[in-house]
Amino acid sequence: MAKIFGGHLVGKYLKENLKIDTVFTLSGGHIESILDSFSKYKIRAIDVRHEQTAAMMAHAWSIYTGTAGVCLVTAGPGFTNAVTGIANAYLDNSPLIVLSGRHPLRDNLTGALQELDQISIVKPITKWAETCHDISRIPEYLSIAFREAVSGRPGPVFLELPPDILNITVEEDEVVMPQPVYRKIVTSPIASDIEKAAEYINQAKRPLFIGGSGCGFSEAQTALTEFIDKTKIPFVLMNNGRGTLPDNHPQCINDGCFTGVMTTLPQADVIIAAGIRFNWVLESGRLFPDAKVIRIDINESEIDRNRVSEVGLIGDVAQVISKLTPLVKKHNHSEWEEKVRKAYTAFIRTELDQRSIPSFPIHPNRLVAKIQEFFGSETYYVADGGDTSYFGMCGFNSNFKSGVLGPAGSLLGCIGTGIPFAMAAKIANPDKQVVLLNGDGSFGFNGMEFDTMIRLNIPVICIINNDNAWGMIKHSQGMSIGYDNLSCTELGERHYEKMVEGLGGYGELVTKDEDIIPALQRAVDSKKPACINVLTDNSVTSPATIQFYQNLTDF
Amino acid sequence: MKFSLLLFALYILIKWSAKTNSKFKRYIRKSKVRILIKTANGKYARLYIFNKGKISSRAGNTNEYDVALIWKNANVGFKCMQNKEKDASFNAAANGNLIIDGMSVYAQWFENGMKLIN
Numbered sequence: 001m002a003k004i005f006g007g008h009l010v011g012k013y014l015k016e017n018l019k020i021d022t023v024f025t026l027s028g029g030h031i032e033s034i035l036d037s038f039s040k041y042k043i044r045a046i047d048v049r050h051e052q053t054a055a056m057m058a059h060a061w062s063i064y065t066g067t068a069g070v071c072l073v074t075a076g077p078g079f080t081n082a083v084t085g086i087a088n089a090y091l092d093n094s095p096l097i098v099l100s101g102r103h104p105l106r107d108n109l110t111g112a113l114q115e116l117d118q119i120s121i122v123k124p125i126t127k128w129a130e131t132c133h134d135i136s137r138i139p140e141y142l143s144i145a146f147r148e149a150v151s152g153r154p155g156p157v158f159l160e161l162p163p164d165i166l167n168i169t170v171e172e173d174e175v176v177m178p179q180p181v182y183r184k185i186v187t188s189p190i191a192s193d194i195e196k197a198a199e200y201i202n203q204a205k206r207p208l209f210i211g212g213s214g215c216g217f218s219e220a221q222t223a224l225t226e227f228i229d230k231t232k233i234p235f236v237l238m239n240n241g242r243g244t245l246p247d248n249h250p251q252c253i254n255d256g257c258f259t260g261v262m263t264t265l266p267q268a269d270v271i272i273a274a275g276i277r278f279n280w281v282l283e284s285g286r287l288f289p290d291a292k293v294i295r296i297d298i299n300e301s302e303i304d305r306n307r308v309s310e311v312g313l314i315g316d317v318a319q320v321i322s323k324l325t326p327l328v329k330k331h332n333h334s335e336w337e338e339k340v341r342k343a344y345t346a347f348i349r350t351e352l353d354q355r356s357i358p359s360f361p362i363h364p365n366r367l368v369a370k371i372q373e374f375f376g377s378e379t380y381y382v383a384d385g386g387d388t389s390y391f392g393m394c395g396f397n398s399n400f401k402s403g404v405l406g407p408a409g410s411l412l413g414c415i416g417t418g419i420p421f422a423m424a425a426k427i428a429n430p431d432k433q434v435v436l437l438n439g440d441g442s443f444g445f446n447g448m449e450f451d452t453m454i455r456l457n458i459p460v461i462c463i464i465n466n467d468n469a470w471g472m473i474k475h476s477q478g479m480s481i482g483y484d485n486l487s488c489t490e491l492g493e494r495h496y497e498k499m500v501e502g503l504g505g506y507g508e509l510v511t512k513d514e515d516i517i518p519a520l521q522r523a524v525d526s527k528k529p530a531c532i533n534v535l536t537d538n539s540v541t542s543p544a545t546i547q548f549y550q551n552l553t554d555f
Numbered sequence: 556m557k558f559s560l561l562l563f564a565l566y567i568l569i570k571w572s573a574k575t576n577s578k579f580k581r582y583i584r585k586s587k588v589r590i591l592i593k594t595a596n597g598k599y600a601r602l603y604i605f606n607k608g609k610i611s612s613r614a615g616n617t618n619e620y621d622v623a624l625i626w627k628n629a630n631v632g633f634k635c636m637q638n639k640e641k642d643a644s645f646n647a648a649a650n651g652n653l654i655i656d657g658m659s660v661y662a663q664w665f666e667n668g669m670k671l672i673n
Contacts, residue, residue, distance in 0.1 A: 259659050267645050290641075339649040346648035347659040479587060543660035550664070553585050 003169035006135040007033020010099065010161065011041040013139040018146055018180050020070050022046060022061065022427065024054040028074020030101025030114070033166040035072075046427065046456060048420075049448045051078050055085025056407075056420035056446075059094045059156075063240050063402050064380075064428035066219060068095040068149045075101040076114025083121065084414060086156050090125040091411035092240070093213060095154035097145050098126075105133065105164045118160055127155035135165040136175050143178040150182055153299045154217055187298070189313040189320060197272075197294045197311045198327035204270035204292075206336050207233045210261070211317070214275015214298060215241035216402060220318035227325045233272070234337045236261050241275060242404050247397035248377060251337065256344035257394035258543055259351075262287065263344045270294065275317045278306045279411060280551055296320045355395060358513035361537040364388065364465050368395030368437065370516040371463060375435055377403075380425045384408050384418020385439025386472025388465045390544040392437040400432070408442065416445025422460045423453060433461070433524075440466040440491055447496065453529035454504040461523050461530045462500075467538040468493050475541035476549040493535065500531035510534045558629035559614070561636060562592055562601035566612040569603060572672040573610045579671045584608045590665050591620035592636075594629050595654075603665075622657035622665070639673065 004012070011034065014020040022044045027035055038045045048054050051073045058069030073082045079100050089096040103112040122129050128148035132141040138161070145157045201207060215224060215237060224245055228235060234253045237244055238261075247254050253264065265271065265287045274296040278285035285293075285307025295302070295309040296317055303312035313320045345352070355369035368391050375381075381404045383392020389406040396404045405425075407417035422436035443464055453460055474489035481487075497507030506526035508519045516534065523530035572579040586605050593600035593616055600616040626632030631652045635643050644666060647653035655662050 262663060263645065263648075263659075267642050339646075342651070343645050343649040346651070346653060347655045347662070349654055350656055350658070480585065543658055546658065546660045546664075 002172045004172040004175070005033050005037070005167065005169050006138055006161070007031070007035075007166040008037040008040060009135070009138045009170075009175060010034045010142065010166070011037025011043055013142050013177060014070065015041040015043050017139065017177055018142065020068075023070045023072050024048065024057040024061070025072040026051050026054055026074070026078060028078050028101055030075040030078075030103075030163055031072055031099075031161075031166070033163075034099065034161070046423075046452070048452045050446065051081035052085050052416070053420045053423075053446050053449050053452070055082040055096065055098065056088065056417050057424045058098075059085060059089040059092065059096045060407070060417075060421040060424035061428060062089075062095045062154070063216065063405070064425050066217075068097050068146060069424075070097045070099065072099045073101070075103055075118075076116055079116070079118050080121075083125070084412075085420075086122060086158070087125045088407075088410060088412045088414045088417065089156040092407075093153050093155055093217070094240075095149040096156035097149050098122075098156060098158045100158065100160050102131065102160045102162050105162045119158070122158045125156070126158045129158040129160075131160040131162065132165060133162075135168055135170045138165065139175060139177045143180050147181055187315045188323070189315055193311055193313055194320075194323050195327060197313060198324060200270050200292045200294060200311065201231060201233075201272065201324075202329045202331075204233075206268050207231070207270040207272065207333065208264055208268040209233045209235035209272045209274070210265075210276055211235065211237045211241045211244060211274045212276025213240035214296070214317045215244040216275075218275065218298075218317040218319070220244055220274075220321060221401070223318040223321040223325070227321050227328070230325060231328050231331050232333045232337070233331075234264075234333065234340055236264075238276060239410065240402060240405065243398055243401040246377075246399045247404065248399065253337075253340060253344070255397065256341070256348065258390065259348045260340070260344035263347055264340050265291075267340075272296070274321065277302055277411075281409070351394065359537065360512065362511070362513055362516070362534060364391040364467075364536050364540055365395060366513065367463070367465060367516065367534055367536055368392055370513070371435060371437065371520065372396055374517050374520045375433055379403070379433045379435055380422075380429060381405070381435050381437070382407070382418050382422045382425060383437045384421070385415055385437075385442040385465065386470070386548070387475075387540070387542040387545055388437055388439035388442065388471070389415075390542040391465065396437075400429075415439065415442035418442060419446040419449045419460075419462070422462065423449065423458050426458045426460050436460055436462040438462055438464050439471065440464050440468065440494065440496065441470040443496055447499065450500045450503050450505050450529055450531065459527055459529050461520070461532070463520075464496055464531065464533045466493070466496070466533055466535050467540070468535075469538055471538070471541065472545045472548060475545045476552075479546075479549050480553060495533065497531045497533040500529070504528070506530040508532050558594065558599045558633045559601075561633055562599065563614070565592075565636075566601065566603060566610075568672060570610045570612075573608065576672055579668065580608065582668050582671055583610075586664070588622075588661050588664065589620045590661065591617060591623040592626070592632070593623060594626050594632060596628075599629050599632075620657060622655060622659065622661035624662055624665075625654045625656055627652045
């Protein structure tokens with residue numbers, strides 16, 4: 001009979017049962033046996049330079065592929081480095097499976113290397129966190145972890161695997177390999193609630209559909225297409241739901257961005273909010289006191305959170321919409337839609353001008369417009385930073401699901417996510433162009449991952465919107481304590497492009513409008529991971545900063 | 556002329572409210588914002604300066620603002636600014652009677668503030 005190491009059981013179960021072929025990791029002694037199993041079972045290991053990136057990439061992988069993302073980190077600092085990424089996935093409701101080394105069970109309480117109560121640390125930011133104590137139960141624990149991550153409202157899970165069980169062997173025949181179970185939630189609203197929702201929609205004069213990450217995770221493309229095509233309701237798709245229907249869909253009003261949403265919501269008489277939280281970004285639902293609100297969410301606690309809904313439909317977004325569509329009437333809201341477009345266009349006139357008029361120093365809106373002009377809509381875009389996220393999310397458009405993501409805009413507000421997300425996007429879509437717009441501040445968090453990109457040939461094109469500062473904080477401070485009293489907000493002019501060149505990638509500095517597109521072309525032609533460092537107008541801020549400032553000072 | 560008077564009256568109302576209306580006082584106490592209201596031809600214009608609770612204003616066109624509410628003409632501006640309907644500005648923008656120059660988030664801030672004193 002064949003014996004198998006505990007660590008190899010991990011790889012075997014991941015590959016053969018869970019069909020996981022890619023794991024994001026950084027090596028470490030405590031997890032050696034698992035790493036060894038990746039070679040044996042042909043699992044692609046994306047090994048990065050900081051565990052934060054591993055967790056964030058696995059999180060992003062779940063969004064780009066629709067399957068759970070797996071990261072493997074070693075004990076102690078490997079684990080603690082990953083915590084920010086886990087917390088980000090938790091607040092983003094993403095199915096992230098974190099496998100972690102830990103100190104030996106044998107050495108508990110002895111002052112072992114990297115001895116730490118990791119489970120207590122990670123419990124509040126995971127759906128499920130456990131330690132496996134028995135080699136023969138490793139597959140069972142993995143199956144539970146997977147199930148917990150993807151069931152219901154998705155979220156991160158954490159499984160700790162001590163060397164006591166990874167570095168010993170067991171008879172392979174004696175190990176039960178449970179069949180992984182992924183049951184699509186079939187919770188369904190009661191018929192009368194669906195009928196009531198349909199009635200509101202049929203009577204609506206100024207309806208608006210606003211969808212969030214729940215639309216993305218439920219793979220709602222088909223259901224949403226049928227619903228929107230029938231009702232012709234203007235819609236906005238936000239967060240990880242962006243691109244569930246393409247940005248160029250006739251009813252999509254994403255081009256109005258933040259202003260379009262904020263302008264339209266108070267005017268709507270019926271709002272269908274699907275898989276989206278009424279959190280601070282939507283002013284906790286205070287923006288639309290007079291509207292009838294229909295909320296669709298897989299988590300019942302969201303239905304009346306911050307704002308009591310007129311109708312609450314608990315369930316998977318795609319399933320609920322599929323039930324709703326036969327009950328709604330064909331409609332034509334073109335007059336309302338046109339009105340909405342004209343109104344927000346009048347409100348964002350300045351931003352539109354900034355995009356179309358060359359400027360020196362380069363305005364970030366202009367930079368985004370030139371990037372969009374060059375790469376077009378068959379591209380995956382990621383924007384990372386404070387103001388930079390705003391400029392990118394507003395100016396980019398894509399035909400792809402999750403084709404425009406601003407991961408720093410999630411509830412954790414975690415800048416530094418751009419590089420990991422862009423890398424994951426490129427690995428998941430190797431034949432597509434992946435473009436990252438990074439603030440210079442946020443670039444600093446994971447900029448060293450250009451080494452990973454070069455080592456593993458992940459040719460992301462990163463454009464730095466470089467205002468030599470922590471722009472959002474700088475301008476917030478300017479509004480509150482004054483520009484003469486700025487504290488810890490200046491970064492200085494740094495040649496990040498040279499850092500990337502030094503690592504073996506392509507780098508270029510741009511200061512003039514006319515040089516943007518030629519530089520992008522040279523970056524593409526290089527076929528290398530590239531960094532185009534663009535010096536932009538450092539006096540510029542965005543509406544997001546105003547909202548951020550008002551939110552934190554209203555006491 | 557009517558429009559100029561309205562803009563001046565608005566200044567008096569804002570200044571008065573900044574002293575007497577506790578909700579409005581609270582609303583403006585940390586804000587440093589310059590709002591210009593004008594007609595498209597620039598003939599009628601008034602700047603409202605909010606400086607951490609203090610209010611000042613001056614008549615006349617200027618480029619020194621954070622946001623400008625630009626009315627197509629004085630007549631339209633006069634009617635719309637007196638309209639208490641919540642969708643008055645939205646409709647004006649949709650109908651081409653109002654354009655926002657600068658950061659519209661400040662225009663929304665101003666409009667929300669006006670709801671506290673009207």
